[in-house]
Amino acid sequence: MNRTVQILTGIWVAGVTVAAFLWLPPAEGFRSPEAARIVVFHVPCAMLTFVAFLVNAVYSWKYLRSRDPLTDSKANAAAELGMLFAILATVTGSLFAMEQWGSAWNWDPRETSIVMLMLVYAAYFVLRGAVEEKSKRARLSAAYALLAFPAMVFLIWILPRIVESLHPTNTLFSRSGLDPKYRITLWSFFAGLLAVFVWMFRLRLRVEIAEARLRRQHRRDTMPEATPAGETR
Amino acid sequence: MNRSSSWAHEAIAVFAKDWLLELRTRVALGAVVLFAVTSVVASGFALAPPSGVPAEVKAALLWVVIFFAAVAGLSRVFVVEEETRTADALRLAVSSTGVFAGKLAFNAVLMWTLCAITVPLYLLLLEAPLRNASLLVIVVLLGSTALACATTAVGAIVAKATMRGALFGVLSFPVALPPLLVVIHATKAAWLSDNAWRVAAGDLQVLSGFMLVIVPASVLVFEHIWSE
Numbered sequence: 001m002n003r004t005v006q007i008l009t010g011i012w013v014a015g016v017t018v019a020a021f022l023w024l025p026p027a028e029g030f031r032s033p034e035a036a037r038i039v040v041f042h043v044p045c046a047m048l049t050f051v052a053f054l055v056n057a058v059y060s061w062k063y064l065r066s067r068d069p070l071t072d073s074k075a076n077a078a079a080e081l082g083m084l085f086a087i088l089a090t091v092t093g094s095l096f097a098m099e100q101w102g103s104a105w106n107w108d109p110r111e112t113s114i115v116m117l118m119l120v121y122a123a124y125f126v127l128r129g130a131v132e133e134k135s136k137r138a139r140l141s142a143a144y145a146l147l148a149f150p151a152m153v154f155l156i157w158i159l160p161r162i163v164e165s166l167h168p169t170n171t172l173f174s175r176s177g178l179d180p181k182y183r184i185t186l187w188s189f190f191a192g193l194l195a196v197f198v199w200m201f202r203l204r205l206r207v208e209i210a211e212a213r214l215r216r217q218h219r220r221d222t223m224p225e226a227t228p229a230g231e232t233r
Numbered sequence: 234m235n236r237s238s239s240w241a242h243e244a245i246a247v248f249a250k251d252w253l254l255e256l257r258t259r260v261a262l263g264a265v266v267l268f269a270v271t272s273v274v275a276s277g278f279a280l281a282p283p284s285g286v287p288a289e290v291k292a293a294l295l296w297v298v299i300f301f302a303a304v305a306g307l308s309r310v311f312v313v314e315e316e317t318r319t320a321d322a323l324r325l326a327v328s329s330t331g332v333f334a335g336k337l338a339f340n341a342v343l344m345w346t347l348c349a350i351t352v353p354l355y356l357l358l359l360e361a362p363l364r365n366a367s368l369l370v371i372v373v374l375l376g377s378t379a380l381a382c383a384t385t386a387v388g389a390i391v392a393k394a395t396m397r398g399a400l401f402g403v404l405s406f407p408v409a410l411p412p413l414l415v416v417i418h419a420t421k422a423a424w425l426s427d428n429a430w431r432v433a434a435g436d437l438q439v440l441s442g443f444m445l446v447i448v449p450a451s452v453l454v455f456e457h458i459w460s461e
Contacts, residue, residue: 064457120407127404130394140390143454147386147408150446154411158439 011201013192018076020185035099037219039094040182044190045089046110048197049074049117050156052082055201057149060142070205072138074143077204079199113155120148240331247327247335251310251402252342260313262344265306269351272298277358291361294415296353296376298316301402303345303380308388308401309328310336315392324459333455337385337448344377365422365429372423375440376416382444383409386451388456408447 020040026033059075062068093111094104105111127144131137255261276294280286314320323332352373356363363369384405391401419436422429 064454116407116410121406123404127390127394127400130396130400132395136393139457140393143386143458144390144404147390147447147450148455150443150450151383151408151411154439154443159411159414 005195006199008088009192009195013189016185016188016192020189024185025072025179025182030100032099035096038096040186040189042089042092042096043186044193045085045092046114047190048086048193049082049089049114051194052078052085052197053117053149053152056082056145060145063138063142064146067135067139069134069138070209072142073205073208074201075142077201079121079124079145080204081200083125085193085197086114086118086121090118109159113159116155117152120152125149151168238327240334243327243331244334244338247323248338251335251339251455254313255339261306261309261344264306264309265302265343265347266350268305269298269302269347270300270354272394273351273355273358277355281359288362288424288448289421290425291359293417295355295420296417298350298355299351299377300380300413302351302411303344304386304402304405306343306347307340307381307384307405308391308397310339310385311388311392312397324461329456329459330452332459333385333389333452336389337381337451340381340385340388341378345374348373348377362424363427364424367422368429368433369420371437372416372419375437376412376419378411379416379440379444379447380409382447382451383412386455386458390457393458412440415443 020037024037024040026036030036038177055078056075059071059078063071063075071119090111093114097108098104115223124141128137128141131140280291280294308376314323327335352369355361384401386409387405387408388401391397394400415436418455419433419440422432426432
């Protein structure tokens with residue numbers, strides 16, 4: 001991502017945030033019309049959580065086919081960002097739930113599914129911590145990510161539709177669902193957040209690559225006369 | 234011999250070998266059944282009438298007991314191969330699909346045994362209402378099979394990692410959660426509902442659908458977990 005794109009992303013996200021407060025009308029029909037603006041931040045966070053999970057699954061699959069360590073780092077970076085956006089979605093959702101439904105937590109199916117999503121990520125990180133050897137860690141965590149994927153699809157797409165939910169369904173893509181101004185702001189914020197996601201993802205990878213290089217350097221410096229593998233005395 | 238029948242033969246051989254070993258030591262069976270019986274007796278002691286605990290709570294509790302009992306034993310079938318260092322020999326002798334199918338069958342039978350002991354005992358001790366017994370049998374059978382399907386590949390992952398016991402519970406919970414949620418709902422229906430079959434029909438479909446997705450997914454990734 002070059003400098004121009006970064007600056008444009010910053011201006012775009014800041015602009016959409018200001019527009020969400022100045023240009024967007026309060027949402028009539030909600031208990032607290034002013035607070036309902038949070039929807040345009042909350043929904044994109046939840047959507048990005050799923051995007052991150054999808055990216056994680058795709059790179060996990062690619063890793064199993066290629067066994068390329070960088071692909072494993074990509075899968076891990078996506079999972080870390082997914083966790084971050086899951087927390088953001090939960091916090092913004094809880095704030096709004098407190099205003100609208102009177103309590104921060106209602107065991108709504110979507111609330112349940114995001115907690116489960118966070119549990120999957122947490123389990124993924126625990127697994128990564130429990131395996132010392134790098135290639136084995138990459139292989140096992142990729143396999144686990146792909147096993148958890150069908151379960152997540154069920155929790156996100158099927159469960160909220162078979163159990164009664166406080167959340168509305170089918171608002172994003174149907175014409176009648178959302179006021180046009182809200183729709184524009186929401187999708188604009190999603191676009192901005194997606195750019196931030198890509199930016200953070202690439203930063204995370206650069207850190208990972210730099211760390212690996214430092215470790216190699218360190219090994220060379222501490223063992224100047226290291227013998228090549230197989231030539232131990 | 235064509236390919237499909239060869240892995241089926243291998244699976245049967247792995248299944249027979251594992252049960253032979255299991256019946257000699259009875260480690261997995263002992264752990265699973267003892268865990269379940271202890272928790273059922275403890276909850277029966279605390280919750281039997283006239284405690285007034287609603288049947289909804291009892292349905293959830295039954296499956297929590299079954300799930301945690303399963304966690305105590307379902308990873309055994311892979312851990313034992315690593316502990317006795319027989320995994321390499323098995324890798325040479327049998328295709329990975331054959332191994333997975335054999336181990337999955339072993340875990341399914343282990344789950345059925347567990348449920349055959351736990352569920353009647355639970356009904357007896359907690360005096361759960363039972364409107365529709367045939368539905369309950371189907372629900373328990375499908376639910377226990379789904380749990381075995383969901384957790385067998387996780388067991389293979391855990392066998393290769395450190396702190397296996399704790400890790401298996403943590404890793405299998407998210408994968409096993411969809412069938413658990415559905416099966417609790419269906420069990421409630423079998424206990425309370427007058428038109429239980431209609432209430433539980435969707436649940437049974439979701440359970441079967443879940444197995445149809447998770448088993449091929451497990452077979453696909455198992456190849457990569459199992460081969461060094």
